[in-house]
Amino acid sequence: MSSGAAIFDAPGPRGKNVMRAVTVVSLIIIAGAVYMAYRQFDINGQLQWRRWQQFTQWPIQRFMLRALWHTLVAAALAAVIALPLGVILAAGRLSKNFLIRWPSVAVIEFFRAVPLLLIIYIFFFALPTYGINPSLFWKLVIPIGLCEGAVMAEVFRAGILALPHGQAEAGAAIGLTERQTFFRIVFPQAVRMVVPSLVAQIVILLKDTTLGYAVSYSELQNSVQLLTNIRPESLVQAYLIVSVIYVLINGTISGAARLLDRRWSAGSRRGRNLSNIA
Numbered sequence: 001m002s003s004g005a006a007i008f009d010a011p012g013p014r015g016k017n018v019m020r021a022v023t024v025v026s027l028i029i030i031a032g033a034v035y036m037a038y039r040q041f042d043i044n045g046q047l048q049w050r051r052w053q054q055f056t057q058w059p060i061q062r063f064m065l066r067a068l069w070h071t072l073v074a075a076a077l078a079a080v081i082a083l084p085l086g087v088i089l090a091a092g093r094l095s096k097n098f099l100i101r102w103p104s105v106a107v108i109e110f111f112r113a114v115p116l117l118l119i120i121y122i123f124f125f126a127l128p129t130y131g132i133n134p135s136l137f138w139k140l141v142i143p144i145g146l147c148e149g150a151v152m153a154e155v156f157r158a159g160i161l162a163l164p165h166g167q168a169e170a171g172a173a174i175g176l177t178e179r180q181t182f183f184r185i186v187f188p189q190a191v192r193m194v195v196p197s198l199v200a201q202i203v204i205l206l207k208d209t210t211l212g213y214a215v216s217y218s219e220l221q222n223s224v225q226l227l228t229n230i231r232p233e234s235l236v237q238a239y240l241i242v243s244v245i246y247v248l249i250n251g252t253i254s255g256a257a258r259l260l261d262r263r264w265s266a267g268s269r270r271g272r273n274l275s276n277i278a
Contacts, residue, residue, distance in 0.1 A: 046236050054234060055241060060227070067223030068245065074141050074219060075206040081145025082205060086152030091182065093157055104153075111150035119143035120214045139215045148205045155197045159190035192261075199257040203250045220245065 041047050054060050092104030111119070123139040134142070163186060171181030191198075212219035224242050228235040 041236070051234050051237050054231065055237065063223065063227065064220070064241075067218055067220045070217070070223075071206070071209050071212075071219040072249075074137065074144070074209045074212065074217070075202075078141045078144040078148065078205055078209070079202060081142065082148035082152055082201075085145065085149030086156050087187070089149065089153035090156035090160065093153065094160060108150045108153050111147045112154070114147075116143060116147045116208060117211055117214060119147060120211055124215050136215045136217050140209065140212050140217045140219075144205060144208050144211075148201060148208070152198065152201055155194050155201060156187075156190060158197075159194035160186055162193060163189055195257055195261050199254055202253060206249065206253075207246070 038047075045051075055064075089104050089108050092100045093108060095101045095104070120140060120143045123134070123143055127133065167185055167189065168178075168181050171185045172178075176184065209219045210221040213222040213225070216222070220242055224238045228238050
């Protein structure tokens with residue numbers, strides 16, 4: 001069973017027809033919008049080669065590649081913070097001990113409620129006055145990790161609560177402690193169920209790095225903005241290229257998640273088949 005099927009019911013024949021119709025209409029609208037945008041760009045001379053030529057030059061490409069690297073590093077380390085933090089907070093919120101549960105709830109609700117940009121400003125302006133002054137890189141990465149960790153905690157918690165109670169009971173029946181049952185039985189299955197939601201949050205996390213302008217961090221969008229300040233005639237081209245880069249990266253992340261989901265589903269089917277044979 002795939003992670004999506006575990007959470008949502010499969011649509012019936014009528015639902016499938018509605019989805020097809022909506023898809024066709026959406027594609028027509030998107031195609032029309034793309035054509036209109038193309039016409040406007042052509043009319044205003046935005047498709048002229050002289051406006052694109054600079055992006056074929058190695059110094060410009062090297063500048064953008066360096067900015068892309070900064071973006072990917074920031075996103076990766078923010079994810080390294082967010083994922084384990086989400087697991088810890090989800091386990092804490094589900095704990096029966098109120099001394100663990102209520103602090104976890106407070107942290108989750110605080111970082112979900114407060115805008116990410118405000119957290120970044122706290123790290124950038126407020127904390128240095130108290131002697132806490134990390135580098136520009138960490139003033140961006142830590143706030144993203146904290147805010148996304150709180151959201152991922154709720155994603156993990158939803159997956160855990162969606163599992164049948166029999167899973168935990170089975171762990172207790174074979175002599176596992178509550179902690180062992182959680183980390184060996186419940187949590188691995190919950191992760192498989194919430195893979196699509198986790199991927200969506202990782203995509204959001206990557207896009208959140210564009211807030212690097214608030215701390216003057218040279219991520220991709222901020223760097224390209226500096227480039228367009230020097231060469232304003234290529235502003236549209238620069239942002240179109242950046243948009244394509246983000247689409248390719250996020251598409252790669254989503255594709256990797258779908259591949260992982262298919263492998264997990266295939267492994268589960270093989271396991272059930274072997275059990276039936278036995």
